[in-house]
Amino acid sequence: MPDYYPVYLNLAGKRCVIVGGGTIAQGKIGGLLQAGCHITVISPDATPGIRQAAQRGDIVWLQRNYEPGDLEGAFIGVAATNVWHVNREIYEEAEGLGVLLNVVDDPDLCSFIAPSVVKREPVTMAISTGGASPALARKLRETLANAEALEWADLADVLAQARRIIKEKRTVIDPERWQCCITRELLNMVQEGRSEEALEVLLSQLQDSGTPEMCGDLAHCQPRTCQVRQAARDSSARHREAVR
Ligand SMILES: C[C@@]1(CC(=O)O)C2=NC(=C\c3[nH]c(c(CCC(=O)O)c3CC(=O)O)Cc3[nH]c(c(CC(=O)O)c3CCC(=O)O)/C=C3\N/C(=C\2)[C@@H](CCC(=O)O)[C@]3(C)CC(=O)O)/[C@H]1CCC(=O)O
Ligand SMILES: NC(=O)c1ccc[n+]([C@@H]2O[C@H](COP(=O)([O-])OP(=O)(O)OC[C@H]3O[C@@H](n4cnc5c(N)ncnc54)[C@H](O)[C@@H]3O)[C@@H](O)[C@H]2O)c1
Secondary structure, X not given: OOOOOOOOOOOOOXXXXXXXXXXXXXXXXXXXXXXXXXXXXXXXXXXXXXXXXXXXXXXXXXXXXOOOOOOOOOOXXXXXXXXXXXXXXXXXXXXXXXXXXXXXXOHHHOOOOOOEEEEEOOEEEEEOOOOOOHHHHHHHHHHHHOOHHHHHHHHHHHHHHHHHHXXXXXXXXXXXXXXXXXXXXXXXXXXXXXXXXXXXHXXXXXXXXXXXXXXXXXXXXXXXXXXXXXXXXXXXXXXXHHHO
């Protein structure tokens, strides 16, 4: 199995060709549309879902068999026919044109494979077993979707605001300091709707090396012996105990 390199692709405005109009093709459309692709489906028949998407104008459906040249101008493609030699032809065209291609039935012919995705806006977690077991990827997705750790995603907006403000000031914050400041208390504030207060607390803790409960010497922050981190760990443990 190849050693896949995980990436997040910006597909906004890019052309995507999906060959085949079955349930597997339909399953690929949602995520690609959400990413802003211009999708053309090429297939002599199509599921009701694909037909409806075409009627709404979300995608273009060309009701015919695949022909060489169909990938021309595409950035990304999916070969989702149930005919091996057709998927193989599409693969050869994609290789020649340098188009990224997912062949749903054949990992060896894929230049990319699709992960299982867990979302808690604006955070997404992509899970892959490298093709070993898609069923396991789904199991992990379903487990992680209910995992407490995913709640940290709720801090993303406040952290993004703090980051912007700090960038504007052209200040550099030690990466360890960021970790110290991402605490359960901060998360509680945000989840209780006190985001403005959370931003204030965060900015002061990030920037004020004199804050008594924070490490004084940023340059020598020791993650393993850090009291602030230990306090955050204790607080998380207490929280877990409380919700049990
Ligand atoms: C993540 C997900 C996204 C998506 O499909 O977009 C996805 N498969 C999903 C589900 C799923 N697919 C299959 C089952 C039945 C159980 C099982 O086989 O385990 C289930 C489980 C279910 O449906 O519950 C059958 C299957 N899949 C592949 C083959 C061919 C082969 O392995 O040779 C066969 C046999 C076909 C046959 O027998 O005819 C191949 C691939 N499937 C991948 C992705 C890529 C590797 C992902 C990775 O593990 O890293 C890869 C390599 C290429 C690709 O398609 O991108 C989606 C998760 C949905 C979710 O999160 O709920
Ligand atoms: N990757 C996965 O997760 C996964 C899971 C299950 C199945 N599969 C495989 O994916 C393939 C597709 O599955 P499905 O359930 O969507 O199959 P399906 O039979 O419902 O659909 C196949 C589609 O391909 C079209 N097609 C056939 N020949 C074509 C051609 N020459 N040009 C254009 N379109 C053509 C058919 O008209 C049909 O719309 C199957 O081979 C299946 O074994 C993959």
